[in-house]
Amino acid sequence: MPTTSTNSLPIEAIGLQRTFGTGDEQVKAVDGVDLQIQQGEIFGFLGPNGAGKSTTVRMLTTLLRPTGGIGRVAGFDVVEQANDVRRNIGVALQDAAIDPLMTGSELLHLQAVLYGLPKSTHATKAGELLERVGLTAAGNRRVGTYSGGMRRRLDLALSLIHEPTVLFLDEPTTGLDPMSRISLWEEIRRLNNDGTTVMLTTQYLEEADQLTERIAIIDHGVIVRKGRPSELKAEVGSPTLFVSVDAAATEPATTLLAGFGELRPSPEGTLGVGLTDGPSAVSNVIRTLDDAGITVRNLELHEPSLDDVFAEATGYRLEGADA
């Protein structure tokens, strides 16, 4: 078995391409994607439906052959060394694809055989993973009786049986209730703290904001934004300050606020201003209003959200985006 180079990146794509169909009907689903994901990183991969997210992930997980470019995972080429890639990655794809006729424990045993774990470790490993994802009591029940959250957790456990160094999670929390989502986030953070590199595909911008260190946004098969969420948000523009003052002071307050940046739409009873100098201007705003004898009733600073970044990059706003 070839060994992975110590300086190789856990996930790397260079000009990765995938076309479907031929002739006039040819569609470029992924058109030259470059990604460099660092050891120990949680990397968020975002994009509208049909943008090329899943196609990219399928190529990196050896489920789909690229039609161009290079994909390397754990230091191995996804085409030439596909089996080495498979030994090193854990994959939890969309919709928690699990055989409903089998029990959680049986599936973990099957997975242990497929990955070639020593037989003597199967039972211990299955028990540990069931406990880790809180499914010990349900381990001997058929998966068909599990709730959506339980299936997701089992799916994650299945992808961890061989202790992969790189984990691909494709929309792991879609359709989960908030509690299940948070518990899955905690598990992902724990895994990452143990040294697992995670590539997370998600539709939830809040999830990307909470979990990931860097993100890439793909649209029409091309990476349109890449970087740290805070940097990308800063690129979108200045934060908005919402100020509440007494009704009588609205007019002079508006004039004063206009001195700190462009006035922005705001909820009723508040005034909104985009702070040209960023959050550091907040203290100046308060001082200026105070000097003019205007009492500030309430103050809220809204940083640009990932939703703003996403919308600016793709022209779409995701449903329920709130980050």
Place this chain on the structure above:
Amino acid sequence: MTTAPTTTAGPAPRTRPELHQSNVAQTWAMSKRSILALWRQPALVVPSMIFPLFFAALGTASFSRATAIPGFPEVDSYLDFALAGAIVQGILFGSTVGATALATDIENGFFDRLLSSPSTRSGIIVGRMAGGMAYGFLQTVVFIAVLLPFGLTIKGGVPGVITMAIGGTVLALAVGALMSAMAIRTGSSEAVQGAFPLLFIALFFSSAFFPRETMSGIYARLADINPISYLVEGFRDLTIEGFTWSAAFRAVVIPAILAVLTVTLSLRTLKRRLGAR
């Protein structure tokens, strides 16, 4: 826009357990899974046990006098004649179940989970077919066991029964592989189930229910070129004439040749699917 960072973002990877994949262990684990799936879905399995027995009983009640038709082989009862058709019919029915399950694996994404593991591609398919083979064996033995108290006599004796059980097992592989190729190609359980009537038509245009000697016209010509006729006749000769190497050859080797062709087809279809996707 920022570019890729130049430093390591987090902790170094852990030491991982040693992994030693075994093709045999993987195929066996997949086989156990497919047998378990049959065991846990009696509603899918029972019809392929009941209907052939029902047809055999109905045929025996309705066509008992047909045994007097010129060209009909000499038999103690129509049941002796009907056994071979019942076995082949049951196996055609049963083999669809495994292929439908494979198509369902593709539809719901479980197949992708298997493919993203370092398991052998052939092991995934062969494991699935092994479940069908085990079921084909069981069907043959059950049909014989159930019909014996109703007057079935097997002139081939124990060697005949063993040969038929082997033939039934291999036939289940041949048909299962053909249907699996369809499952892999279409990825649709409906398409697999929709193809079932074609198998049934192939069975009707064979000597499964009447001897070729009693047929005429296009029906006779189709039965003459239909491989099912020859393997059914192998089973039938083992039942009504006794054990001969010629009958054993037809009961086992014809399905074996078919199995080589259909397993090759299904593995090629899988390769094409993986390459093209």
